[in-house]
Amino acid sequence: MPESAVMTAEPRILRTQAEKDLLDLWRRKPERADSAAIATLRDAAIARFDKAGLPHRRVEEYKYTDLRALLKTVPPLAGRADVEAARAAAGPAAEGEVRLVFVDGHFEPALSGALPKGVTVESLANLLPHGHTLGDRLGLSATAMQDPLVGLNTAFMRDGVVIRVAARTKVAERIAIEHVATGAHAAFLRHAVAVEDLAEVTIVERYRGPADAASHVNEVVELTIGDGATVHWVKLQTEGLAAAHFSTLVVDLSEKAELDHFALGAGAAVARAQVFARFSGEHATLSTRAATLLEGRRHADATLVVDHAVPHGTSRELYRAVIDGEAKSVFQGKIVVRQHAQKTDGKMASNAVLLTDAAEAMNKPELEIFADDVVCGHGATAGELDERLKFYLMSRGIPAAEAETLLIMAFLGEAVDTIADEALRDQVTAEIEAWLERRAAAKAA
Amino acid sequence: MPAVQETVDQVLAIDVDQYKYGFETAIESDLAPKGLDESTVRFISAKKNEPEWLLEWRLDAFRRWQTMEEPTWARVDYPKIDFQDLYYYAAPKGTAGPKSLDEVDPELLRTYEKLGIPLREQEVLAGVQGARIAVDAVFDSVSVVTTFRDELKKAGVIFCSISEAVREHPELVRKYLGSVVPVTDNFYATLNSAVFSDGSFVYVPPGVRCPMELSTYFRINEKNTGQFERTLIIADRGAYVSYLEGCTAPQRDENQLHAAVVELVALEDAEIKYSTVQNWYPGDRDGKGGIYNFVTKRGDCREARAKISWTQVETGSAITWKYPSCILRGDESQGEFYSIAISNGYQQVDSGTKMIHLGKNTSSRIISKGISAGRSNNTYRGLVSINRKATNARNFTNCDSLLIGHDCGAHTVPYIETRNATATVEHEATTSKISEDQLFYCVSRGLSSEEAVALIVNGFVRDVLQQLPMEFAVEAQKLIGISLEGSVG
Numbered sequence: 001m002p003e004s005a006v007m008t009a010e011p012r013i014l015r016t017q018a019e020k021d022l023l024d025l026w027r028r029k030p031e032r033a034d035s036a037a038i039a040t041l042r043d044a045a046i047a048r049f050d051k052a053g054l055p056h057r058r059v060e061e062y063k064y065t066d067l068r069a070l071l072k073t074v075p076p077l078a079g080r081a082d083v084e085a086a087r088a089a090a091g092p093a094a095e096g097e098v099r100l101v102f103v104d105g106h107f108e109p110a111l112s113g114a115l116p117k118g119v120t121v122e123s124l125a126n127l128l129p130h131g132h133t134l135g136d137r138l139g140l141s142a143t144a145m146q147d148p149l150v151g152l153n154t155a156f157m158r159d160g161v162v163i164r165v166a167a168r169t170k171v172a173e174r175i176a177i178e179h180v181a182t183g184a185h186a187a188f189l190r191h192a193v194a195v196e197d198l199a200e201v202t203i204v205e206r207y208r209g210p211a212d213a214a215s216h217v218n219e220v221v222e223l224t225i226g227d228g229a230t231v232h233w234v235k236l237q238t239e240g241l242a243a244a245h246f247s248t249l250v251v252d253l254s255e256k257a258e259l260d261h262f263a264l265g266a267g268a269a270v271a272r273a274q275v276f277a278r279f280s281g282e283h284a285t286l287s288t289r290a291a292t293l294l295e296g297r298r299h300a301d302a303t304l305v306v307d308h309a310v311p312h313g314t315s316r317e318l319y320r321a322v323i324d325g326e327a328k329s330v331f332q333g334k335i336v337v338r339q340h341a342q343k344t345d346g347k348m349a350s351n352a353v354l355l356t357d358a359a360e361a362m363n364k365p366e367l368e369i370f371a372d373d374v375v376c377g378h379g380a381t382a383g384e385l386d387e388r389l390k391f392y393l394m395s396r397g398i399p400a401a402e403a404e405t406l407l408i409m410a411f412l413g414e415a416v417d418t419i420a421d422e423a424l425r426d427q428v429t430a431e432i433e434a435w436l437e438r439r440a441a442a443k444a445a
Numbered sequence: 446m447p448a449v450q451e452t453v454d455q456v457l458a459i460d461v462d463q464y465k466y467g468f469e470t471a472i473e474s475d476l477a478p479k480g481l482d483e484s485t486v487r488f489i490s491a492k493k494n495e496p497e498w499l500l501e502w503r504l505d506a507f508r509r510w511q512t513m514e515e516p517t518w519a520r521v522d523y524p525k526i527d528f529q530d531l532y533y534y535a536a537p538k539g540t541a542g543p544k545s546l547d548e549v550d551p552e553l554l555r556t557y558e559k560l561g562i563p564l565r566e567q568e569v570l571a572g573v574q575g576a577r578i579a580v581d582a583v584f585d586s587v588s589v590v591t592t593f594r595d596e597l598k599k600a601g602v603i604f605c606s607i608s609e610a611v612r613e614h615p616e617l618v619r620k621y622l623g624s625v626v627p628v629t630d631n632f633y634a635t636l637n638s639a640v641f642s643d644g645s646f647v648y649v650p651p652g653v654r655c656p657m658e659l660s661t662y663f664r665i666n667e668k669n670t671g672q673f674e675r676t677l678i679i680a681d682r683g684a685y686v687s688y689l690e691g692c693t694a695p696q697r698d699e700n701q702l703h704a705a706v707v708e709l710v711a712l713e714d715a716e717i718k719y720s721t722v723q724n725w726y727p728g729d730r731d732g733k734g735g736i737y738n739f740v741t742k743r744g745d746c747r748e749a750r751a752k753i754s755w756t757q758v759e760t761g762s763a764i765t766w767k768y769p770s771c772i773l774r775g776d777e778s779q780g781e782f783y784s785i786a787i788s789n790g791y792q793q794v795d796s797g798t799k800m801i802h803l804g805k806n807t808s809s810r811i812i813s814k815g816i817s818a819g820r821s822n823n824t825y826r827g828l829v830s831i832n833r834k835a836t837n838a839r840n841f842t843n844c845d846s847l848l849i850g851h852d853c854g855a856h857t858v859p860y861i862e863t864r865n866a867t868a869t870v871e872h873e874a875t876t877s878k879i880s881e882d883q884l885f886y887c888v889s890r891g892l893s894s895e896e897a898v899a900l901i902v903n904g905f906v907r908d909v910l911q912q913l914p915m916e917f918a919v920e921a922q923k924l925i926g927i928s929l930e931g932s933v934g
Contacts, residue, residue: 060518063860339851354866357833363861369876372848377875382831382863 018067019053021074025186026155033129045155048148055148062148064330064362065301070270071244075216077158078104078185087111089180096423097204100161102179104215105187107159118169118199124160124190143305144220144250144276153220153248157190160219163203167196167226174202174421179217181209181239189219197226197254202234202421207247207267209239214269218246225257227281232260234424238431239267241296248274253313255281261288262419264428265300266435272301279306279313279341286315289415291428293435294327294359295442301330304348308341311371317348320415322408323359324439333378334366341371348378353385353411355404385411401443405436480529483507486639489534493608493642496615506628506638513632519795520824520856521764523700523737531702533640533673593657600656602686603648607675610646617648621679625708625745625772633704633766634741637673641706644674649684649715658914660689676707680715682748687718689917700763701726702737709744711751713775717744718754720913721769722921725761732791732820735763742769743799746778746807754781755798756912758921760928763792768826770799773807773835780809783909785921787902787928788821788853797827797858802835802868811842814906817853818929824856831868838865844874847905849898849929899926 015023026046034042054071055062081089086103090111093099100121101111107123115121144150165171177191195201209215217239225231239245245268251259265271277286292300306315321329331350352361365378385407393403412432419425478485486507490500515526597604603614610618628638645661661676680686703725709717719742728735738761744753755769771780782798800809809829817823825844846855857874879901887897902925903910910918 352863354863354868357866359866361861361863363859363863363870363872365857365859365861365872365874367846367857367874367876368854369846369848369856370854372851372853372878374848375875375877377873378857379874380859380861380872381870382861383869384866 016054016068016071018071018074022152023050025074025077035128035130038128042155045151048151049155052148059148061303061332064328064332064364065272065299067148067270070299073214074244075184075186075214078106078183078187080106081182083108083110085182086180089182090178094176094423097174097176099176099178100163102159102177102187102189104180104182104185105158105189107161116171116173118166119171119175119201120164120166122162124162124192125158127162128157143307144248147248147274147276149218149246149272149274150220150248150250153188153190153218156186156188156218157220158188160190160192163191163193165193165195165199165201165229167198169196169199169201171199171201174204174424176204176206178206179208179219181213181215181217181243183210184214184216186216187218189217191219191221193221193223195223195225195229195231198228199226200230202232202424204424205233205235207235207237207239207245209243209267211240212242213240214242214244215239216244220248221250223249223251223259225251225253225259225284227254228256229254230258230260232420233262234419234421234428235263235273236428236431237263237265237267237271237273241267241269241298243268245271245273247272248276251275251277251286253277253279253281253284253286255283257281257284259286259288260418260420261286262415262428263288263290263302264431265290265292265302266431268298268300270299272303274303275305277304277306277315279308279310279315282310282312284313286313287418288316289318289418290320291412291415291432292319292321292329293432294321294329295324295435295439296327297325298327299330300327301332303330304333306333306335306346308335308337308344308346311340311342311344313341313344313346315344315346315348317350318415319350320412321352321361322355322412323352323361324355326356326358328360328362330362331380332364332366334368335376335378337369337371337374337376339370342373344371344374344376346374346376350378350380351411352382353408354382355385401440405440408436409433479532481531481533481640485533489640489642492534493611495608495611498619499611502623502628503639506635507640509629510632510635510639513635515632519766519826520822520858521766521793521795523764523793526702526737528636534642596656601650601653602655603646604659605646607641607644607646607677610677614646614648617679618646618677621677621708621710622675623708625710625743626706626741631741633739634706637675637704637706637741641673641675644676644705645678646676647678647686647688649680649686651682651684653681653684655684655686658687658689660691662691672701672703672705674705676705678708678717678719679710680712680717680751682712683714684712685716687914688720689914690719690721691724700728700735700737702739703762704739705741707740707742707769709753711744711746711748711753711778713748714750715748716752716754719744719756719769720917721755721757721759722917722924723757723759723761723765724924726763727761727790727792728763730790732763735792736761738762738765738767740767742767743772744770744780745772746775746780746804748775748778749804750777751775752779752781754783754912756783756909757785757796758909758913758917758924759784759786759794759796760924762794765792765794765796767796768798770801771809772801772803773809773838774803775807776804777806778804779807781912782809782811782813783912784813785816785906785909785925786813786823786825787816787818787925788823789819789928790821791819792821794822795824795826797825799828800830800840802829802831802838802840805834805836806838807835808839809841811840811844812908813842813844814909815844815846815855816849816902816905816929817846817855818849820852822854822856824858825874826858828860828862829870829872830860830862831865831870833864835865836867838868838870840868840870840872842872844872845905846874846876847902848876848878895929898929902929
């Protein structure tokens with residue numbers, strides 16, 4: 001080719017393998033019986049993806065999580081497993097829990113328990129052809145709808161649950177949304193949860209999978225919390241080390257609503273957990289904490305946008321990360337206070353402990369404030385474990401490895417100890433201990 | 446100044462002119478033709494009798510600039526700039542290369558008098574004892590006068606305009622120009638490289654502590670001109686220099702462009718202290734006019750134990766886009782950034798710093814105080830980057846914002862990148878308003894609410910004010926009062 005031809009050639013977008021996989025997934029059109037409204041949403045979403053591709057480092061929100069580079073492939077969708085295989089994969093239910101089980105992206109009502117009074121659950125797959133119940137619950141937040149991962153979820157969502165907790169219902173049992181991956185499959189889950197006025201409920205999400213399968217999960221939860229209602233939400237993500245896990249929690253808080261949220265991230269090669277919270281009623285409270293454990297070459301991103309749209313909102317965020325090996329942790333937190341949101345009280349803290357020289361921590365705590373009578377602040381730190389503390393413990397006869405473990409537990413403890421439900425707190429602690437044991441074993445070997 | 450007189454002055458300032466530097470001086474100027482193409486670049490270079498290598502350097506920058514796009518990531522909003530509708534060179538006529546003050550247009554001297562710049566040494570000497578500052582005055586595009594040269598010469602310090610340095614000390618200029626802010630650094634820095642007209646040059650030889658503060662006053666006077674000054678400061682091994690920069694512009698309806706580049710190089714054990722009081726015309730009450738201040742400032746601690754300290758008081762400009770940075774390359778080098786950014790009216794500020802830790806045991810400190818009033822938006826945007834090899838790096842960052850009024854915004858966008866476990870990085874930021882209790886207390890003691898706000902704000906920014914050289918601190922304190930006029934009540 002003559003040189004001039006090269007110079008004038010139109011720049012062509014080079015698609016990554018993962019982008020090609022996603023577009024193939026779309027073209028293969030698995031049986032979709034969507035309502036017209038849902039079909040329109042999907043078409044718009046895939047058109048956006050076709051144009052922009054996966055978000056990369058030049059997209060500000062993905063500056064530190066370049067999915068063009070990080071996401072190598074996207075596996076195909078899975079067919080429905082037979083009930084017995086699903087039952088085996090899911091294992092027994094925990095005590096005091098009502099389970100909603102998903103296997104490889106499919107809801108398994110047969111494995112799910114009897115619902116408490118005042119709680120209704122519908123399968124999204126059954127609703128998609130109608131769309132009416134869902135219509136008003138999809139697309140809660142404009143910020144969230146513009147997000148590329150939410151866009152992909154909209155394009156490919158196949159199943160999920162629509163949970164409604166009736167007004168004034170205090171649900172004694174925990175409601176557990178469990179997803180089990182059995183192999184290298186992609187799952188696009190969309191849940192809508194409406195907790196009505198003065199109700200109270202504890203919801204736990206668990207994501208598990210085989211140790212070495214490159215499973216792919218993209219889940220979006222749209223949560224609305226009514227006036228005076230309280231939601232405790234705990235998420236445990238302990239997928240295999242080859243997995244990709246993307247999750248988005250979109251929450252809307254009405255007057256005096258309360259969300260108490262905790263997320264553990266201990267699995268997946270590439271993970272991004274997003275929380276988009278919006279205060280639409282006054283005197284609401286949001287508290288969100290996260291503990292992220294990273295080793296090897298894993299990459300985990302916690303992204304948070306808290307939108308104080310009305311006065312008298314309170315938000316508290318505490319994000320803690322422990323980074324080992326050559327892993328990379330990303331925290332992006334943004335508190336927005338709109339012009340009329342006077343008396344907002346927002347505090348955000350992000351702390352990272354780097355256990356090796358090659359570990360990386362990226363922090364971007366943002367404040368965007370348009371109201372003058374507010375108290376907002378954020379703090380961010382990164383560093384290694386305190387040598388003096390370690391020395392003190394060792395001087396008291398505690399071996400070095402154990403001293404490190406103790407200090408890490410204490411560091412994460414501040415985030416974990418605030419989980420209200422004791423059983424869930426114990427589960428999270430057990431997962432952290434398991435991670436630390438694996439670490440100690442790997443070090444010994 | 447007696448207290449009564451000062452009060453009278455303050456009251457007058459409130460009534461008469463919101464922006465007291467808003468006068469325009471009628472001086473005949475030598476203008477380059479409007480617009481920008483290669484011939485403009487050649488015109489500027491020829492006007493300054495530049496050597497061939499510099500012309501080539503400019504042309505290279507210009508060609509690269511043509512392929513670049515304006516950055517849009519900052520939180521500022523303004524109509525697109527027509528780069529062809531600007532004059533890129535304006536020099537006061539007939540004063541090319543003044544030998545002494547007597548040759549300078551008296552009108553120009555009166556301008557500086559109005560600005561209160563002590564151009565004449567005797568005036569300085571007659572003033573406060575010890576307040577000896579060497580001044581390089583830049584008018585539109587050209588450096589008109591530099592004071593105290595003989596005394597500086599004795600110490601071996603070179604302080605002159607950059608055009609003069611190109612002629613007299615080409616080896617130094619060639620070695621360091623563009624070595625901190627490369628030609629292709631960003632849109633405005635590249636534009637500056639192509640068309641920079643003048644600016645100051647400082648070289649402090651090894652082991653010399655510069656005997657006095659050095660200072661530059663910039664003023665944009667001519668209509669539709671862009672001011673593209675270029676400052677280059679080199680502190681050789683073990684040297685120390687403190688440099689002050691002040692800026693004003695006349696009041697005009699249209700926006701004027703200011704795109705400067707400042708490069709600092711600190712070698713082993715050297716220290717550079719760079720202070721700015723930026724008071725460009727901010728536009729009128731309705732946001733009309735004002736300066737677009739798109740500046741690239743960067744310091745390079747090139748060798749061990751070098752130290753660079755930026756202090757800025759930003760009260761002017763319609764739009765400020767400025768991130769004085771430190772590259773901490775040498776082991777144990779230090780970077781500091783102290784900033785007060787005040788925005789009122791329709792001003793937009795997007796400012797902050799970058800601390801790039803490359804060497805071992807490097808440390809940096811960022812103290813930023815943002816105050817928003819009126820309908821302004823004030824953003825702190827900063828980067829702390831700890832490189833893999835920056836063992837034991839330390840950073841402390843504190844960004845506080847204060848909001849005055851319901852229509853303004855205060856934003857904080859820090860990026861903190863840690864790639865070394867032995868690093869300790871701490872960042873804290875708060876946003877609050879002036880407490881009613883404090884205001885009430887001050888007013889109950891007989892202060893007007895405006896005075897009370899100025900007092901509280903001065904307390905809020907004290908950490909930064911303390912970093913300024915004495916003479917500047919006093920000026921800055923007054924400027925804060927003036928900038929916040931009309932923000933309460």
